[in-house]
Amino acid sequence: MIDPRRLGHVLMTEGLISEEQLEEALKANRETREPLLHALVRMGFLEEEPLAAFLAHQAGVATIAAVSPPPSARGFMAADLARRLRAVPLAATRQKVTLAVENPGDVDPAELRQALKLPPDAVVEMSVATVGQITAALLALYGAAAAAPANGVTKPGGDIAAVREGGE
Numbered sequence: 606m607i608d609p610r611r612l613g614h615v616l617m618t619e620g621l622i623s624e625e626q627l628e629e630a631l632k633a634n635r636e637t638r639e640p641l642l643h644a645l646v647r648m649g650f651l652e653e654e655p656l657a658a659f660l661a662h663q664a665g666v667a668t669i670a671a672v673s674p675p676p677s678a679r680g681f682m683a684a685d686l687a688r689r690l691r692a693v694p695l696a697a698t699r700q701k702v703t704l705a706v707e708n709p710g711d712v713d714p715a716e717l718r719q720a721l722k723l724p725p726d727a728v729v730e731m732s733v734a735t736v737g738q739i740t741a742a743l744l745a746l747y748g749a750a751a752a753a754p755a756n757g758v759t760k761p762g763g764d765i766a767a768v769r770e771g772g773e
Contacts, residue, residue: 612641612642612708612710613627613630613631613641614627615663616645616651616659619659621651621655621656621659622645622650622651626645626648626650629648629650630644630645630648630650633648640691640707642656642707642708642736643736646736653735653736653737654735656735656736657707657733657734657735658733660707660708660709660710660733661709661732661733663709663710664709664710664731664733666709666730666731666732666733667732667733668732668733668734669705669732669733669734669738671738672693672695672705672734672738672739672741672742673695673742674693674694674695674705674742674745674746675695675696676746678693678694678695678696678697678746679746679747681694681697681702681721682694682697682721684747684748684750684751685751686720686721687743687746687747687751688743688747688750688751688752688753690706690711690712690717691706691707691708691711691739691743692704692705692706692707692711692712692731692739693705693706693734693739693742693743693746695732697721699723699724699727700723700724700726700727700728701727701728701729701730702717702721702723702727702728702729702730703730703731703732704729704730704731704732705731705732705733705734705738705739705742706731706732706733706734706739707733707734707735707736707739708733709731709733712729712731714729717729740752
């Protein structure tokens, strides 16, 4: 997973937010454990669609216009994992899982394959959706507890480029 400070620096360097906005959102991240992206959107510093497009571009993946998981998706990924990753399973086989995610940098394909007990060569395909789309899809699929962001700061050391592994 990507360190919130690192993600914030990328957003600032690209001119999407100011240094002051980053500092204010990081303060909220530290104090409330609200994910940085959620804080930036809630505070009005970023709009959801441009943010999703930027994250998708950085990761080399597509955005998704609508997140409509099939009811069977609930059985593929546990609610706690979906909540922690802010990921919605859209399709899955033993060789490929397709997800809608808020931030591809928060999903480590190798860890996901292990958590889902998939073979090491299984493809993890991701598309980026907005914070609101992911929240609504998690709510529909798993209920209110899964729709709220997990309490906990993303662990440092991740990299947006890691999501390219296994992609098509």
